[in-house]
Amino acid sequence: MQQYFHSVKLDENKCKGCTNCIKRCPTEAIRVRDGRALIIEERCIDCGECIRICPNQAKLAITDSLERLKNYKYTIALPAPSLYAQFEPKTNPEEILGALLTLGFNDIYEVAVGAEAVSMALNNYLQQDHPKPLISSACPAVVRLMQVRFPGLLKHIVSIETPMEISARLAREKAIQQYGLKDEEIGVFFITPCPAKVTAIKQPFGEKSYVNGAISMSTIYGELLHRLNSPDTRPVESLSGACGVGWGKAGGENHAIWCNSHLAVDGIHSVINVLEEIERGRLNDIDYLEAQACTGGCIGGPLVPQNLFVARVRMEKLVKKLSSQKTKPLQLPKDPDYFRLTKPILPRPTLKLSEDIDQAISMLEEVERITEDLPGLDCGSCGSPSCRALAEDIVRGHAETAFCIFKLRERLQLLAQEMVNLSLKQPPAMGRAREVEIKEGDTR
Amino acid sequence: MQFEFNIEGMNFTRAGEAAAKIKKALQLVGMEVETVRKALIVAYEAELNIVIHAYHGKLTAEVNSDRVEIKAEDKGPGIPDINLAMKEGYSTAPPNIREMGFGAGMGLPNIERCSDKLEITSEVNQGTQLLATIYNRTSGEK
Ligand code: SF4
Ligand code: SF4
Numbered sequence A: 001m002q003q004y005f006h007s008v009k010l011d012e013n014k015c016k017g018c019t020n021c022i023k024r025c026p027t028e029a030i031r032v033r034d035g036r037a038l039i040i041e042e043r044c045i046d047c048g049e050c051i052r053i054c055p056n057q058a059k060l061a062i063t064d065s066l067e068r069l070k071n072y073k074y075t076i077a078l079p080a081p082s083l084y085a086q087f088e089p090k091t092n093p094e095e096i097l098g099a100l101l102t103l104g105f106n107d108i109y110e111v112a113v114g115a116e117a118v119s120m121a122l123n124n125y126l127q128q129d130h131p132k133p134l135i136s137s138a139c140p141a142v143v144r145l146m147q148v149r150f151p152g153l154l155k156h157i158v159s160i161e162t163p164m165e166i167s168a169r170l171a172r173e174k175a176i177q178q179y180g181l182k183d184e185e186i187g188v189f190f191i192t193p194c195p196a197k198v199t200a201i202k203q204p205f206g207e208k209s210y211v212n213g214a215i216s217m218s219t220i221y222g223e224l225l226h227r228l229n230s231p232d233t234r235p236v237e238s239l240s241g242a243c244g245v246g247w248g249k250a251g252g253e254n255h256a257i258w259c260n261s262h263l264a265v266d267g268i269h270s271v272i273n274v275l276e277e278i279e280r281g282r283l284n285d286i287d288y289l290e291a292q293a294c295t296g297g298c299i300g301g302p303l304v305p306q307n308l309f310v311a312r313v314r315m316e317k318l319v320k321k322l323s324s325q326k327t328k329p330l331q332l333p334k335d336p337d338y339f340r341l342t343k344p345i346l347p348r349p350t351l352k353l354s355e356d357i358d359q360a361i362s363m364l365e366e367v368e369r370i371t372e373d374l375p376g377l378d379c380g381s382c383g384s385p386s387c388r389a390l391a392e393d394i395v396r397g398h399a400e401t402a403f404c405i406f407k408l409r410e411r412l413q414l415l416a417q418e419m420v421n422l423s424l425k426q427p428p429a430m431g432r433a434r435e436v437e438i439k440e441g442d443t444r
Numbered sequence B: 001m002q003f004e005f006n007i008e009g010m011n012f013t014r015a016g017e018a019a020a021k022i023k024k025a026l027q028l029v030g031m032e033v034e035t036v037r038k039a040l041i042v043a044y045e046a047e048l049n050i051v052i053h054a055y056h057g058k059l060t061a062e063v064n065s066d067r068v069e070i071k072a073e074d075k076g077p078g079i080p081d082i083n084l085a086m087k088e089g090y091s092t093a094p095p096n097i098r099e100m101g102f103g104a105g106m107g108l109p110n111i112e113r114c115s116d117k118l119e120i121t122s123e124v125n126q127g128t129q130l131l132a133t134i135y136n137r138t139s140g141e142k
Helices: A020-024 A050-054 A067-072 A082-084 A093-101 A111-126 A140-149 A151-156 A162-180 A195-202 A217-228 A240-250 A252-256 A268-279 A308-323 A357-373 A386-395 A405-424 A428-443 B015-031 B033-053 B095-099 B107-114
Strands: A009-010 A032-033 A036-039 A059-060 A075-079 A186-192 A213-216 A261-268 A289-293 B001-010 B056-063 B067-073 B117-123 B127-136
Touching: A009 A036, A020 A032, A020 A050, A036 B033, A050 A059, A067 A186, A075 A082, A075 A093, A082 A093, A082 A111, A082 A217, A082 A240, A082 A308, A093 A217, A111 A162, A111 A240, A111 A252, A140 A151, A140 A195, A140 A268, A151 A268, A151 B033, A162 A186, A186 A217, A195 A213, A213 A217, A240 A252, A240 A308, A252 A261, A252 A289, A252 B056, A261 A268, A268 A289, A268 B117, A308 B015, A357 A386, A357 B015, B001 B033, B015 B033, B015 B056, B033 B056, B033 B067, B033 B107, B033 B127, B107 B117
Parallel strands: A075 A186, A186 A213, A261 A289
Antiparallel strands: A009 A059, A032 A036, B001 B056, B056 B067, B067 B127, B117 B127
C-alpha cells in the first residue's frame, strides 16, 4: 500500500490507551495496542475527530512553524475566512490582516477572495449536466472520507479546486507579475483551521498544490492578539466580501452559489448519514450538497482557538456588516479551466480483506463466525472499536481472540477448572500405595 | 457466502440496516465500486418495500466472487399487477407513508435499473418474492 502523509499524529508519551478515540473515528482507523493508540495510516482521513475527543491531548496535528518563512525570498500568508471569526467584533479584518503581516510575511492574500472566485466558477459548473446532487470539494476531510467509505459517490464531487488552492495560485501569479519573482522564491502559507487542509497541501487532489505550508490558527493566535494591541501594527486593506467570508461557516458556501435546491450538512457523523442517503439513490432532487467535516464548518475546525458558538455569532455579524457595504472591484479569472481539478479523485479501497476475491469471501465467513462468538458488547477493551472490528482484525492477523477480556476470562475459567480437576487426580502409583497403606493400617 | 436479515413491516427506524450491512460486507470482499453501489440500492429498495407494504419478510444476500444475488421474500398483500407496479411513479403506498418521503413508486423501477437479472413472483394476500442478480463486472464495461 502506498505511503500516505498524515497531519494527525500521536504523542506517545501523553497517550494513556484510554480507547476514547477509537470509538469516535469515522473510518475505524484507530486501534489501541500495547497501551497506545495506533493509527492505521491508509484509513485515516485527517478529520481531527480524535484530536477533539482525546482527554489527554495525545493527538496532535503536524503543522509548519513560522521558521519556515526563512526558506523563501518572498512569503505570502493565506488567512482562511474562519480566522476573522476568532476575534472580538470590534476587531475588523483590516486589523487582523495587519497583525498577520507583522509576523514576518511580505504579503497577504485572503482565501475569502479565492472563495468568491470559486463561487463564480461553481455557478458556471452547475449549469452543465452532472450527476445529482453535486458534492462540494472544499472540505478535504469529506473528500477523503468518500474515497475510503463512499467510493461510489466520487463522481458527484465537483471537479473544482478549493478556495485555498485558487487563492494560492492567484497570490503567486500576482507576486510574479508585480515583482518579477521566480515561482520557487515564493512561499505561500495557509493559516489553517484543521489538519485535513495540511494533508491536502502535502498530498493534493490535483496535480500539485500552490501552497507551501500550513500554520495552525491556534498556534499563532496568542501572537496575533499581542500584535493587534501593538502600536506598530497598521491595518491592511481587506478585499473580502460577504459571500467569500461566509465560506468560513456551515451554509456559507450554499449562500454564495446560485441553484434551485441545496443542502448543507456539517459534522462528520451527520455527513456520513447524508452520504448514505445519497448512496441509496435518494436526494437526487437536490442540486448541490455542501458537506463539512466540522460541526459549524471551518469555524469549528480542530485547530481554531475560539469556541464554535462564539465564533458563529461573530461570523454572522461580520457577514451582515460586509453585505451592507459596497463590494470592492476584484479582478478574477473567468476561464473555467483555471478552476478545474487536474486529476480525477480515485477510490482508496482500504477495507478489502484480501486482494483475492475468493479468499476475501472465505475470510468474511470467518469474520462472521468470530463476531457471532464474541459477546457483542462493543466495550473497546480489546483496543478495536467494536466486536465486529476485532473479528476483522483477527482475520487480518492483527489481533487475537484473547484480546477480548470476556473471551480471556472464559478461557481462564476453563483453565482453572482444568487445574482443579487435575489437582484432584492422583498419580496412579502414589494413589495405590496410599490405598494399600491405609488398608494395611486398618487391618492392623 | 450468505447473509440473512429479518425485516419487520412498518418499522421505519430500522429500515436500511440490512442494506448497510450488505454494503459493508461487499466492501470487505473487495467487490467493484459499481457492484457495491447497485447491490446497495437493490437491497435498500427491497428492504423498504417489505417495511412499507408487507407484514414481515426476509432479505437474503448471496455473495459470490462473480455476482451478488439479493432475495426478498415477504408475507403480505402481494402485488396484483406486477407490470403496473414496475412503472415509475406507480405506488400503492398510503398517503401517510408518502408524507414521510417513502413509497414514491420508484422502488421496483430502481431495483430493475440496478439489477442484471430480476424475477418477481407474487400472490395476492400471500406475499411477494423477488430475486435480483448483480454481476460483479470489472469497472469500465457495462
Ligand atoms: S483518546 Fe486515544 S490518543 Fe487519547 S489517550 Fe485515549 S487512546 Fe490515547
Ligand atoms: S470543515 Fe473546514 S476546518 Fe473542518 S475539516 Fe473541513 S476544511 Fe477543515
